[in-house]
Amino acid sequence: MQVYEVAGLPEISPVPQVLAIGKFDGVHVGHQAILEQARHYLEPGTQFAVLCFEPHPSYVLTGDERYLKSLTPRQEKVRILAEYGVDALYIVRFDTAFASTEAEEFVKSHLARLHLKQIVVGRDFRFGRGGKGDVDALRTFASDIGIGVTVVDAVEENGAKVSSSHIRHHLGEGRVEAVEALLGRPYTITGTVVHGDARGRQIGFPTANLGGTDEYVPPKSGVYAVTAEISRPTGHEHWFGVLNAGFRPTVSGQDFRIEVHLLGFNGDLYGETCRVSFLRRIRDERKFSGLDELKQQIHADCDTAREMLGLPPASR
Ligand SMILES: Cc1cc2nc3c(=O)[nH]c(=O)nc-3n(C[C@H](O)[C@H](O)[C@H](O)COP(=O)(O)O)c2cc1C
Numbered sequence: 001m002q003v004y005e006v007a008g009l010p011e012i013s014p015v016p017q018v019l020a021i022g023k024f025d026g027v028h029v030g031h032q033a034i035l036e037q038a039r040h041y042l043e044p045g046t047q048f049a050v051l052c053f054e055p056h057p058s059y060v061l062t063g064d065e066r067y068l069k070s071l072t073p074r075q076e077k078v079r080i081l082a083e084y085g086v087d088a089l090y091i092v093r094f095d096t097a098f099a100s101t102e103a104e105e106f107v108k109s110h111l112a113r114l115h116l117k118q119i120v121v122g123r124d125f126r127f128g129r130g131g132k133g134d135v136d137a138l139r140t141f142a143s144d145i146g147i148g149v150t151v152v153d154a155v156e157e158n159g160a161k162v163s164s165s166h167i168r169h170h171l172g173e174g175r176v177e178a179v180e181a182l183l184g185r186p187y188t189i190t191g192t193v194v195h196g197d198a199r200g201r202q203i204g205f206p207t208a209n210l211g212g213t214d215e216y217v218p219p220k221s222g223v224y225a226v227t228a229e230i231s232r233p234t235g236h237e238h239w240f241g242v243l244n245a246g247f248r249p250t251v252s253g254q255d256f257r258i259e260v261h262l263l264g265f266n267g268d269l270y271g272e273t274c275r276v277s278f279l280r281r282i283r284d285e286r287k288f289s290g291l292d293e294l295k296q297q298i299h300a301d302c303d304t305a306r307e308m309l310g311l312p313p314a315s316r
């Protein structure tokens with residue numbers, strides 16, 4: 001997949017394209033419905049393209065810092081869209097200048113350069129200065145330049161429209177199974193294994209600390225059963241694990257950390273890429289009286305995780 005960062009007008013595309021437009025924060029089941037519709041319009045010789053915006057428009061327009069964090073920061077979005085068979089990702093720089101582009105100008109000056117056969121958007125898509133353009137305006141302006149528009153209805157789950165903000169809310173409550181249902185896959189965070197305080201080995205539970213994860217919406221503090229994919233130059237490995245997300249009150253931790261103990265693994269992971277997928281929530285994070293009590297609890301967490309994941313009990 002080609003990734004194009006667009007500041008101002010995009011490059012003229014020599015290749016005809018079918019384009020899905022949206023924020024795609026999370027690439028959730030609603031976004032997936034848009035991608036599936038777009039796929040129907042592909043013909044030999046046409047490209048499958050997605051156009052999204054960075055930073056999150058809500059951050060730029062409201063200053064709400066929660067939108068500095070994403071369910072799918074760029075690397076995650078790129079990986080997932082590539083898995084969907086997307087050929088080209090246009091990441092439009094959403095700054096105050098871009099936000100003042102009139103709706104008609106966005107279609108007739110910007111989108112017109114992309115050699116589009118069809119545009120596919122969700123029903124609530126808004127665009128142009130002040131969010132004035134809606135799907136009807138998009139249809140009108142696009143038809144003026146000979147482009148068809150397909151509007152996809154919102155996907156509902158339990159009677160409610162699937163939305164990124166709903167998924168963010170579930171994550172903040174630790175409801176990772178609900179998140180999985182709305183994403184159509186478990187919530188994943190990818191990081192690089194960095195050094196911690198080397199206390200894990202001391203208590204018999206080494207934990208790989210994930211660095212470079214600040215752009216992700218954090219899950220509620222607590223302990224989770226996860227799978228982990230370790231990417232090494234030699235290939236990928238998959239492990240089950242127990243993960244702690246939080247401030248580690250027992251050891252008076254100062255910063256929010258995400259750390260994972262891989263069940264049955266022994267070896268060096270520093271500097272490796274580790275992607276964790278949140279499958280079940282085990283419990284809240286607690287302040288224990290000391291490391292012995294914490295160690296006992298982590299033993300119990302490993303047993304709980306094995307049970308939740310359908311693994312045989314550990315042999316001790
Ligand atoms: C499964 C698991 C559960 C944990 N639960 C807690 C907890 O409830 N409270 C806490 O203070 N720390 C908890 N921790 C974090 C430990 O305090 C931390 O892993 C330990 O201090 C080692 O840190 P280090 O990697 O910096 O050496 C947990 C860690 C794991 C792996």
Ligand SMILES: Nc1ncnc2c1ncn2[C@@H]1O[C@H](COP(=O)(O)OP(=O)(O)O)[C@@H](O)[C@H]1O
Nearest residue numbers: 195196197198200201206207208262265268269
């Ligand atoms: N089963 C395991 N799960 C996670 N990390 C492990 C495991 N076995 C060995 N390690 C290694 O040990 C490191 C964690 O040990 P730990 O004592 O917690 O140190 P740190 O505080 O630097 O994280 C990991 O980064 C990894 O390289």
